[in-house]
Amino acid sequence: MRLLIVEDERRLARSLARGLQAEGYAVDVCHDGTEGLRLAREHDYDLVILDIMLPGLNGYRVCAALRAAGDEVPVLMLTAKDGEYDEAEGLDTGADDYLTKPFSYVVLLARVRALLRRRGRSAAPVLRLGPVTVDRSTRRVERDGAEVLLTAKEFAVLEQLAERAGEVVSKTEILEHVWDFAYEGDPNIVEVYVSALRRKLGADTIVTVRGAGYRTADRGA
Known part of the structure; x- marks a missing residue:
């Protein structure tokens, strides 16, 4: 999952980015509205x-x-203002949720997860890939009922593939959603994480489509 933070309080922006990255999200940050709109x-x-x-x-x-x-991307608005009219204006312009500063990071993370669950086909909290289940709310992965421990980045790669179960997902698409735009390393990093997932979940979980990308089984298959 790739998130954009548009926040001019640089210390807060850095703190949020670090916390969300630790949860496995790719995070881009900017500090003014014009640049934020361009990136979005x-x-x-x-x-x-x-x-x-x-x-x-x-x-x-x-x-x-x-x-x-x-553009229907979920928007979580942050503000130092406090009042029902400010909240109403934010929601009326198309925001999906609203959080007043100062706020608890735990609450923000819960709001982020809730908004991501609601979005389109990713609304299902539990994704199933044959014997593998991916619980997005608890970030728990099981195969045949036994928990499989994944790193935050491994989970992010698996989640991106599981959201599009049965489809071919290119290496570029995975990079765009799991790593931030500042990443300039080897794009073959995707192969490293896919190999790790195969070792932990079984070689049959993710299939390589030569020259195109990767595909998981259809949900429930």
Whole structure:
């Protein structure tokens, strides 16, 4: 899952990014609304965490511009303001949720997970790939009922494949959703994580489609 944080309080932005990266999310960060809108338009994010009081374009305008363009990416708005009219304005511009500063990181993480679960086909909290189950809410993976321990990044790669069970997912698509845009390492890192998942979950869990990418079994197969 790839997230965008648009927050001009740099210390807060860094803290949120570190916490979310530790959970296995790829996180891009910027500090003004104009740049945030550009990034959101250019990349396929799974969720945007958007401050309201931003230089350039404020969060209301960024969210409204995304919705006007037909972009339905989930938006979690952050603000130092506190009042029902501020919340109403944020929701009226198309935000999906609203959090007032100061907030608990645990609460923010729960809101992020809830919004990601609601999005499109990823709404199912538990994904099944034959004998493998992927519980998105608890981040627990089992094969034949036995828990398999994965690192945060291994889980993120598996989740990306499981969301599109039965489809071919390219290496580039996995990189775009699991690593942030600043990643400049070897793209073959994807193969390293796929190999690790096969060792832990069984060689039949992920199939290589030569020249195209990877595919898991259809859900429930």
